[in-house]
Amino acid sequence: MQLLVALARARGGIVTRDELIAWCWDGRIVGEDAINRAVSRLRQVASEIGGGTFAIETITKVGYRIVDAALAAKDRSHESEPSAPTASRRNWLFGAGAAVAGALGTGLLWRKPWQHRPDPEAVELVRLGDLAQRASRPDQTRQAVSYFERAVRIDPLYGAAWGMLALSYTHGLDGFSEAQLAGLPDRIRSAANRALELEPDNPDAQLALACVLPYFRNWSRLEPELSRIQREYPDHWLANGRLAILYYQVGRLKEGAALHMGVIKRDPMIPGPYAFAATALSRAGQIQDADALLKEAADRWPANPFLWHTKYDHLLFTGRAGSAAAMLMDPETRPSGTGDAEVAPFIRLARAIDKESPEDIEASVEDQVRMSRDDVQSIAFAAPVFALLGRPDLTLASLERYYLNEGSFGEPSPIGPYTRRYTDQLYWPAMTSINSDRRFRQLTTAIGLSDYWDSMDIDPLSLRA
Structure with missing residues (x-):
């Protein structure tokens, strides 16, 4: 559903893979397979609706865009019907939305990914921070904190970055005496609560609060x-x-x-x-x-x-x-x-x-x-x-x-x-x-x-x- 909404709101424009990651996965690190699977499932839903209502077009090495399948076919045959697109797009968007909800399961939250589009530089810093955090080395843990802190300074509305910052702070609690903590638990809670304000189901923030x-x-x-x-x-x-x-x-x-x-x-x-x-x-x-x-x-x-x-x-x-x-x-x-x-x-x-x-x-x-x-x-x-x-x-x-x-x-x-x-x-x-x-x-x-x-x-x- 998030993928469909992200593509539909572009109104036929190209949405890059990085933009899809930012909108549909909150900037978290995902592989090509995750995007390909989501696109494949959406295409399957489009084919099951019947009538060729909409189609997902791949723009090689760039991203994807959503198109009215019937109009796309006419465009390919150099025909045009300028009065049709608006009504047609509205119809297939509603129809496709219902079909995707049914195909992917009920109870999905409408996350409104368009409300905030993370800054690309912040997304890259979060990616680097996540890689550093996974290294299981004290020096890299400190580096991860630095990446996440820079990410939230660049984009204060980036909930995923706040959650990962809070979780990375918890590593600093290990091996420290009470005197050396210097307010670290308060910083963890502050970053985690900020993440939950922006993204109420943020797992990193929930885990950070538990691990204080x-x-x-x-x-x-x-x-x-x-x-x-x-x-x-x-x-x-x-x-x-x-x-x-x-x-x-x-x-x-x-x-x-x-x-x-x-x-x-x-x-x-x-x-x-x-x-x-x-x-x-x-x-x-x-x-x-x-x-x-x-x-x-x-x-x-x-x-x-x-x-x-x-x-x-x-x-x-x-x-x-x-x-x-x-x-x-x-x-x-x-x-x-x-x-x-x-x-x-x-x-x-x-x-x-x-x-x-x-x-x-x-x-x-x-x-x-x-x-x-x-x-x-x-x-x-x-x-x-x-x-x-x-x-x-x-x-x-x-x-x-x-x-x-x-x-x-x-x-x-x-x-x-x-x-x-x-x-x-x-x-x-x-x-x-x-x-x-x-x-x-x-x-x-x-x-x-x-x-x-x-x-x-x-x-x-x-x-x-």
């Missing part, structure tokens, strides 16, 4: 909203991804991996889902599947830092610490800017686990304690490492600091309403050593995770099975 809150302590609150968004927009890659990550936080590893695998099937050129799905499969014991997925991803993006770290973790925790060390020692496989000093503690850790040397193990424990004290976010990796190195006391002590800001491990780190803390590391097989410890249950009860497990009838002892 952290998963931590909000699992039960966020799951229904994220599930709704994913259900209503099943092809939205981040809607699937955000729900998958929530599943990982509560131990529903295979459900989360299935969502990310669906994203990969629909769009195999986004690296992030490979890393998330491979990690979940690894923790669920599907080692060969995780190996294959990481191999496929490495062939596509040999130096992506997210995939590189994921492969190291996977090898380290699946009994292949020697291979993990070898990977880090090879400078050709390292992401750009990763030097020897940065990888040294992790090579030492892999060797300690591989050789089981008490001296090396103790040195690695000290490395992880030091890094965790310098940055509380490092505990998310250090806690399962402590368990792997046979130090469950440090695992529990570090998690007490990480989740509750209590105990003697490390420096105090206040936890506010927007502070991100993650629980997916609880499901590494190495963490089974603390499952039966009463302090583990006390910890999960204190943060509300036990209540979630009980409400879903989940046995935490079976989460790694």
Whole structure:
């Protein structure tokens, strides 16, 4: 219906493919196939109406225009009837509109794409921002924000750009302390609300508003909203991804991996889902599947830092610490800017686990304690490492600091309403050593995770099975 309206309002003029994308897909990135399918369906409807009421003419390498089929035939035979076009066009427009509505299904919203035609420069910036956001790299995430901010400055009425800006802002919440947030939640809400004013069903804005809150302590609150968004927009890659990550936080590893695998099937050129799905499969014991997925991803993006770290973790925790060390020692496989000093503690850790040397193990424990004290976010990796190195006391002590800001491990780190803390590391097989410890249950009860497990009838002892 949107395609028909866009073509009809041009009154026989040519509508370019870029204009159709802006009007009918709100400037979102769509392929040639999406446009071709829509045109093909509209042509099929035209043929089914009978009488050759209207036709879609392709203007090679330019776009399309809608024509009165009967008049077009007469034009081709050099005949003309100047009094007919106005009434004829009105008749076939109404007839075609009813037919398209019937053919494509009832309940379609009349989106009035002519109300705002996005600025072409803004559309291009949104396209670039979307590509940058999909790269799963911190530097590219910042670049995406810059593209979207420029797009809304150029075209303040571009709802899709506001929605994508709001969603890109949410990436900045991860890994930041409360003091560093500096009003970011307010900026997310402002951009998302602006998008919804311009485009009430904007999925990016809805997802951004849902993701202002952290998963931590909000699992039960966020799951229904994220599930709704994913259900209503099943092809939205981040809607699937955000729900998958929530599943990982509560131990529903295979459900989360299935969502990310669906994203990969629909769009195999986004690296992030490979890393998330491979990690979940690894923790669920599907080692060969995780190996294959990481191999496929490495062939596509040999130096992506997210995939590189994921492969190291996977090898380290699946009994292949020697291979993990070898990977880090090879400078050709390292992401750009990763030097020897940065990888040294992790090579030492892999060797300690591989050789089981008490001296090396103790040195690695000290490395992880030091890094965790310098940055509380490092505990998310250090806690399962402590368990792997046979130090469950440090695992529990570090998690007490990480989740509750209590105990003697490390420096105090206040936890506010927007502070991100993650629980997916609880499901590494190495963490089974603390499952039966009463302090583990006390910890999960204190943060509300036990209540979630009980409400879903989940046995935490079976989460790694």
